[in-house]
Amino acid sequence: MTAQPKQLIMDRGFPSSYDRSIAGRVTATIEKLFKDTSANGLHIEPIQNCADKRVRTARVDDFHRMVLFDLGGWLLLYGVYPHDDAYVVAAKAYARVNPTSGAAEIRQAEGSDGNAKGRYTDSELKALVEARAAELLAERQSNDLEPPTPTLQETEPSFPSVNPLAGYTAEQLTGQLGIDDPVAEYAVGAPSEEELLTALGRVGGWQGDALMDLASGTSLDEVRATYSISEGSEPIGGTEIGVPSETDAVVRAATAGQAASQFHLIEDDEALARALASGNFDAWRLFLHPDQQEYVDKETSGPFRLSGGAGTGKTVVLVHRAVRVARQNPNARILVVSFTRNLVEMIREQIRSLGPDVRMADGLGQPGISVLTLDQVAHRVLEDAARAGRLASAMEAVLGWGIRRMPDYRSAGAYGASPWEESIDAAGTELPENLRSVHFFQSEYQEIVLPGQITQEIDYLRAPRPGRGTRLGRNQRRAVWQAVSQYRDDGLAAQAVDWDEAATVAAALLTGDEGTPLADHVLIDEGQDFTPTRWKLARAVVAEGPDDLFIAEDSHQRIYGNRMVLGHYGIKIVGRSRRLRLNYRTTEQNLQLALKVLAAGSYDLDETEGEHMEHAPEHDRDRYISSRSGPRPMLLPAEDLVQEYDGVSELLRTWVAEVQDMGLKAGTLGILTRTKKERDAFVRAMGERGVAVAPVDTRDVPESTPAVMTLHRAKGTEFSRVVLFGVSEGSIPKFFAGSTYDDQAQEQSSLRERSLLYVGATRARDMLAISWSREASPYLPRAR
Ligand SMILES: Nc1ncnc2c1ncn2[C@@H]1O[C@H](COP(=O)(O)OP(=O)(O)OP(=O)(O)O)[C@@H](O)[C@H]1O
Numbered sequence: 001m002t003a004q005p006k007q008l009i010m011d012r013g014f015p016s017s018y019d020r021s022i023a024g025r026v027t028a029t030i031e032k033l034f035k036d037t038s039a040n041g042l043h044i045e046p047i048q049n050c051a052d053k054r055v056r057t058a059r060v061d062d063f064h065r066m067v068l069f070d071l072g073g074w075l076l077l078y079g080v081y082p083h084d085d086a087y088v089v090a091a092k093a094y095a096r097v098n099p100t101s102g103a104a105e106i107r108q109a110e111g112s113d114g115n116a117k118g119r120y121t122d123s124e125l126k127a128l129v130e131a132r133a134a135e136l137l138a139e140r141q142s143n144d145l146e147p148p149t150p151t152l153q154e155t156e157p158s159f160p161s162v163n164p165l166a167g168y169t170a171e172q173l174t175g176q177l178g179i180d181d182p183v184a185e186y187a188v189g190a191p192s193e194e195e196l197l198t199a200l201g202r203v204g205g206w207q208g209d210a211l212m213d214l215a216s217g218t219s220l221d222e223v224r225a226t227y228s229i230s231e232g233s234e235p236i237g238g239t240e241i242g243v244p245s246e247t248d249a250v251v252r253a254a255t256a257g258q259a260a261s262q263f264h265l266i267e268d269d270e271a272l273a274r275a276l277a278s279g280n281f282d283a284w285r286l287f288l289h290p291d292q293q294e295y296v297d298k299e300t301s302g303p304f305r306l307s308g309g310a311g312t313g314k315t316v317v318l319v320h321r322a323v324r325v326a327r328q329n330p331n332a333r334i335l336v337v338s339f340t341r342n343l344v345e346m347i348r349e350q351i352r353s354l355g356p357d358v359r360m361a362d363g364l365g366q367p368g369i370s371v372l373t374l375d376q377v378a379h380r381v382l383e384d385a386a387r388a389g390r391l392a393s394a395m396e397a398v399l400g401w402g403i404r405r406m407p408d409y410r411s412a413g414a415y416g417a418s419p420w421e422e423s424i425d426a427a428g429t430e431l432p433e434n435l436r437s438v439h440f441f442q443s444e445y446q447e448i449v450l451p452g453q454i455t456q457e458i459d460y461l462r463a464p465r466p467g468r469g470t471r472l473g474r475n476q477r478r479a480v481w482q483a484v485s486q487y488r489d490d491g492l493a494a495q496a497v498d499w500d501e502a503a504t505v506a507a508a509l510l511t512g513d514e515g516t517p518l519a520d521h522v523l524i525d526e527g528q529d530f531t532p533t534r535w536k537l538a539r540a541v542v543a544e545g546p547d548d549l550f551i552a553e554d555s556h557q558r559i560y561g562n563r564m565v566l567g568h569y570g571i572k573i574v575g576r577s578r579r580l581r582l583n584y585r586t587t588e589q590n591l592q593l594a595l596k597v598l599a600a601g602s603y604d605l606d607e608t609e610g611e612h613m614e615h616a617p618e619h620d621r622d623r624y625i626s627s628r629s630g631p632r633p634m635l636l637p638a639e640d641l642v643q644e645y646d647g648v649s650e651l652l653r654t655w656v657a658e659v660q661d662m663g664l665k666a667g668t669l670g671i672l673t674r675t676k677k678e679r680d681a682f683v684r685a686m687g688e689r690g691v692a693v694a695p696v697d698t699r700d701v702p703e704s705t706p707a708v709m710t711l712h713r714a715k716g717t718e719f720s721r722v723v724l725f726g727v728s729e730g731s732i733p734k735f736f737a738g739s740t741y742d743d744q745a746q747e748q749s750s751l752r753e754r755s756l757l758y759v760g761a762t763r764a765r766d767m768l769a770i771s772w773s774r775e776a777s778p779y780l781p782r783a784r
Pocket residue numbers: 283284287288289292308309310311312313314315316317554557584585715716717718762
């Protein structure tokens with residue numbers, strides 16, 4: 001091997017091929033490889049009797065070797081294995097270009113024993129197809145003999161789902177996409193979606209990805225366009241299975257733009273520094289799905305919304321996009337926004353890890369990236385205005401009263417203890433009893449009064465009330481206004497504003513005569529949960545123009561606010577994307593359960609927004625699937641609460657031991673409850689049973705103890721295993737008094753409760769258990 005510096009190509013399977021405990025040594029090896037392959041201590045060796053003569057192994061430490069390919073000016077890093085395994089993998093690995101798709105593939109030749117990162121070998125695939133054919137034959141024969149018998153009740157949920165690729169033929173997949181024969185045959189004949197996706201997880205590489213995309217509803221043509229690599233009309237340099245392709249062809253295919261989701265390039269010192277920045281090579285940092293990459297790079301002509309189910313990488317896209325924009329223009333003022341301080345903190349860390357080189361802003365309105373909640377933005381705007389003597393007049397315009405100094409804040413306004421409680425008594429008698437609720441007033445105020453900057457009764461009487469349920473006559477509006485006046489009087493007396501008022505005043509300050517936008521680009525995560533006043537602020541923070549607002553959201557995860565149309569609040573979505581549809585977090589088995597919880601809810605309104613669609617809207621065959629597979633969720637019914645505590649404490653004991661055996665910390669277990677009260681009772685009950693768990697509120701999740709938190713707090717987090725505790729009838733749905741004041745409010749409350757369960761179920765990366773006592777929540781599928 002020459003002593004010339006080389007550029008590196010990292011295969012997507014590389015980071016997961018070794019244990020994190022040796023990450024430091026792997027990183028050091030990569031640095032040496034990049035700088036100088038003749039470096040002392042690397043001991044790069046060719047292999048005898050190998051399938052591909054370009055394969056080498058390099059020393060990582062006394063026990064591990066790296067398997068790589070010497071491709072002239074490039075080294076392709078394939079994986080790191082224990083010493084003996086490395087030689088087995090290296091002997092069978094070969095690099096070829098797929099003759100139909102032109103994509104580069106690193107494969108394991110016939111006869112290998114399948115220890116290359118769990119991927120199928122050529123021969124294992126053949127065996128899988130043969131087994132499936134035998135199964136089909138047996139099924140046909142038994143169907144011929146006996147009538148079907150009704151199935152017994154099962155102890156685990158079962159979601160029979162048809163194979164989404166059953167409508168294709170194996171010839172289409174091989175002939176048009178270049179999928180291997182056995183993979184294609186298995187894919188079209190798999191008995192169910194679950195089995196298909198489980199198998200695809202082991203197919204790996206671009207073939208696995210292409211079939212996942214097809215299974216999620218992407219058309220054959222689109223899939224071909226995404227993964228095919230050709231110069232002109234034909235791919236060049238392809239070879240048959242088992243035959244390594246020419247080095248030039250492999251390099252051309254592996255370094256092509258379309259291959260970025262499979263191969264990460266480290267071409268110069270800067271790219272090396274970036275890749276090594278966090279000490280490991282998390283897949284989310286280096287291998288984006290082509291759709292994710294599209295939204296990272298997309299230049300938009302105005303506000304753009306990216307929707308996607310839980311765990312599809314919306315936050316990942318947002319983080320990459322912020323870093324991409326900051327690198328492109330280091331002077332740009334980029335504001336990244338999320339819903340809670342915990343989420344903001346998480347995003348800030350991800351940005352730092354992905355782009356240690358990018359400029360973080362010294363303050364809001366300064367060049368670089370700021371990561372804040374919109375409430376923090378409002379607070380800073382108000383503070384600046386107070387210092388500049390501009391606050392009183394802005395407050396006056398929005399609230400009808402104003403002060404020169406910074407006001408205090410009234411209760412956070414989450415449903416429950418609310419400053420509205422007392423003001424409601426002042427409402428006129430014309431107001432029907434069902435509307436005398438904190439929920440009604442809070443929504444009316446957030447959605448109509450504040451966004452309309454209404455300070456006089458006369459204006460409220462005339463105000464349009466888009467998106468609100470119950471129609472209000474003139475006298476009823478007068479009655480409502482009496483309470484609103486009282487609310488504002490109370491605010492004045494306390495010299496305090498609520499957070500929606502703060503957002504509205506901040507928006508008025510920014511758009512007023514002396515106001516200027518504070519950001520050039522705003523990126524919003526968890527968009528589904530913001531109130532209209534926050535949207536007005538988001539709109540006011542950034543001047544209208546290209547790439548102004550990029551919004552990631554999932555209407556299925558709305559657990560706070562009401563459904564609404566952004567266009568009503570000055571945000572005209574000009575580009576409406578397809579959803580991201582591939583879930584990276586949870587398993588297909590958990591996802592199926594989570595989706596069943598949503599199935600009976602109607603979340604349609606969100607799908608209709610956006611006057612100018614850049615893409616066709618979703619259609620029926622669009623699906624939301626997971627790239628990961630695991631055990632079915634565990635259902636844990638109990639006779640009563642004591643039994644439920646007993647059962648879950650036993651489960652936790654087992655889980656803690658299991659995850660520790662796997663080298664994970666017990667903090668990767670999460671227990672989620674509907675309310676804080678239930679959380680605290682759970683912590684006590686576990687204490688009595690000798691199981692240590694830690695309640696989590698605002699602070700960080702503990703590392704070495706299972707974390708217990710509410711479903712609300714769990715938003716945006718993830719755990720390896722999750723227990724949804726207390727999913728009993730009467731617990732979920734939980735409608736707080738006055739939250740169902742009319743049909744629409746009732747429906748929205750129900751959707752929020754379904755969404756809470758959905759959020760909870762999609763926090764589990766690997767295993768999910770659901771417990772309840774007596775009767776289960778009616779939202780649980782097939783629960784008994
Ligand atoms: N391209 C990728 N490769 C590997 N892992 C990925 C990729 N994209 C996302 N992930 C992982 O999937 C998980 C979910 O990603 P992320 O939190 O960005 O999703 P989300 O859509 O924002 O989820 P939610 O809406 O549930 O908060 C994370 O662990 C993330 O690291």
